[in-house]
Amino acid sequence: RQLPRRKGFAVRGSLSRSFQRGMSAAAGDGDTTYDEAIEKLVGFLQDFQEDDVIDGLQNKYMVMLQEVANRTKRVVEIELDDVYESIGEDMAESIRKNTLRYIELIGEAIDKCMPPPNQHLQQADVADVLMEARRKRQSTHGADVTTTDEGNQVFAQLCRRYEVRIIPQAKEKTIDLRHVKASAIGSLLTVKGIVTRVTEVKPQMKVATYTCEQGGYEVYQEVKGREFMPMFTCPITQCCSNGRLHLQTRGCKFGKFQEVKIQEEADSVPIGHVPRMLTVHLSGELTRSCTSGDTITVTGVFLPIPHTGFKAIKAGLVNDTYLEAMAVEKHKKSYLDFTATEEMQQRINEMQGDDIYAKMAQSIAPEIFGHEDVKKALLLLMVGGATRQMADGMKIRGDINICLMGDPGVAKSQLLKHISSVAPRAVYTTGKGSSGVGLTATVIRDVTTNEFVLEGGALVLADMGICCIDEFDKMEEGDRTAIHEVMEQQTVSIAKAGITTTLNARTSVLAAANPAFSRYNPTRTPEENINLPAALLSRFDLLWLILDKPNLERDMLLAEHVTYVHRYSTHPELSFEALEPAFMRAYISHIRQFEPSVPEEVSQYIVEEYVEMRKEADDATSGCFGFTSARTLLAILRLSQALARLRCSTEVSREDIQEARRLMTLSRSSILEARQDEDGSDAMRGGSDPISIVYNIIKDHAEKTSAVAVQLADVRPKILAKGRTQQELDRCLDEYQELNVWHLMADRTIIRFVDNGGS
Secondary structure (H helix, E strand, O other): OOOHHHHHHHHHHHHHHHHHHHHHHHHOOOOOOOOHHHHHHHHHHHHOEEEHHHHEEEEHHHHHHHHHHHHOOEEEEEEEEHHHOOHHHHHHHHHHHHHHHHHHHHHHHEEEEEEEEOOOOOOOOOHHHHHHHHHHHHHOOOOOHHHHHOOOHHHHHHHHEEEEEOOOOOOOOOEOHHHHHHEEEEEEEEEEEEEEEOOOOOEEEEEEOOHHHHHEEEEEEEEOOOOOOOOOOEEEEEEEOEEEEOOOOOOOEEEEEEEEEEEEEHOOOOOOOOOEEEEEEEEEHHHHOOOOOOOEEEEEEEEOOOEEEEEEHHHOOOOOOEEEEEEEEOOOOOOOOOOOOHHHHHHHHHHOOOOHHHHHHHOOOOOOOOOOOHHHHHHHHHOOOOEOOOOOOOOEOOOOOOEEEOOOOOOOOHHHHHHHHHOOOOOOOOEOOOOOOHHOOEEOOOOOOEEEEEEEEEEEEEOOOOEEEEHHOOHHHHHHOOOHHHHOOOOOEEOOOOOEEEEOOOOEEEEEEEEOOOOOOOOOOHHHHHOOHHHOOOOOOOEEEEOOOHHHHHHHHHEEEEEHHHOOOOOOOOOOOOHHHHHHHHHHHHOOOOOOOOOOHHHHHHHHHHHHHHHHHHHOOOOOOOOOOOHHHHHHHHHHHHHHHHHHOOOHHHHHHHHHHHHHHHHHHHHHHHHHHOOOOOOOOOOOHHHHHHHHHHHHHHEEEOOOOEEEEHHHHHHHHOOOOOHHHHHHHHHHHOOEEEEOOOOOOEEEEOOOOOO
């Protein structure tokens, strides 16, 4: 009965010895002990030099340690490329595979070669106070009683005012979350994902400091995990015999701790699979480095979390895993955080005023045929207007909301996908796959603190960005009402599980909806076709109806465009080189610094235009549906401010108002034209082709003014406001002059009708 037990102990002892031999062999390039590895690391820190552009050849890490000694820097980043160059591949590979152990060795090496401060330290911290008390006690007793145990090593950990970070080699590739296996435990790896949940930053104990009740000596306990057993009796025999210990919270060392959940990117998830998630622990200076909705690349050590208590009984041998972060890099930074390089800034300055409005609009999804004005509207959505904050706290939103409505197969979803990829912060979701709490916020119980916390939904994750909602008409009515507050007030109010708060949702909503009857039925109102309430539709600055009408010339061009894209996997050549998304993000980030205002002379013009729009809406719709309201006026102001930003101007001009009015009229006239095509009436347009529309506008103006001659400057704003272009106006002037309907002055500024305005 005893023999098997003795054999078992022997086996465990041999395993332990072989494990120690393996760990010693892994210490570095031919090292037999970790002491040799520390010596090599000390030489590396002291001797490694880097050629700096400004200061020339300098000792990279000693300069860094001098900043740490002066308490102006808190992070020491050790690059594996430098280790590979200085010590060798074996040491770099050993650090990558056994990262946590080598962080301790690097800490000991740093302590050995830490230079003294060369400038005056402003304020003493807790470690300085404990060090001074330790010196006084040592001078009184002649020797420190803790020199015979591990107290010195723990005290050194308490006095460290830096964090060691291991930066992987440049050739290190990113690993998909679903490909992180058990073989990677303990090693350094790099993963990429989307942040779904971020907890609060809380203090985490690193070193616990106790005071003996009888002898008065300090006792230190290093805390390496998230849980520890406090000490109750004094372990120092020279101090007293089992004296009671008291935890000195003021003398303990705490570090910042934050837990982050990341999820696989949508394009990395195989069809039919659920996205994988990974817990990331951020500590020290890495906390608050990302927020929910960010796409990040994290480098860290893959480690297990052993279960304790009742969970250990249920889990058995299964452990949870997490990533101890070493470096965090954000992708597609927000406009506020974006900093353009010198080369990019020079290119931005060169592109200003070079018809950037049309070029950027055509660079949005150039693989999609047509939709020139729709793309211009989407560009203005990304630019946005200026948010106004009143003295009494009232806020007028500057974000633009757009709804694309129309027949299936007109590339609405593709436009949404492209906008979500170009914008630095965007969330793409579908109406059927989203619930009310999924769009706003939900209350969950935090695993770490066991408290109720808020987890933001799609609209909260898209704060200061764009939320793209596809299949908007497929949403449940109860879920759709959650968007009303976000679209106008830009907040999400929550009163759940004892949590009453308001979350920011300063986002632009880009929605795409299909008609309720498969295809758009012009005989019905937009509310009946889209099956959305008028209260929600009125919150969109632009309601754009995209119809799929048969047209021989357009269908021929569309087919040629699609076949070209399929043959060559690229869009047909444009008259200029299409702008890449990186430049568009940089340019939009640059122009969003401008806060355009409306000058007094333009303000009166806006008032007159709004009054005319209200009158036209009343005449054209006969009260069937009111698209023009005070929200329409605010929409024109936001669109004109976005246009002024594109010109890098701080003032809104008349041309900006006319272009905004043109887009607004086009978005509304598409709905009215669909009904008029069905009714066979052309009351609004006065003709079916653009040239006839322009001619009728000029003729109506001449009849109202009873003038033989018409100033072109008087009718141009009206023509542009009706959705027509300058090219169509020029064609109309030339064609009707050839027909001898009117004569043009040489400078093309005055139109004189023949036979007193008759045609």
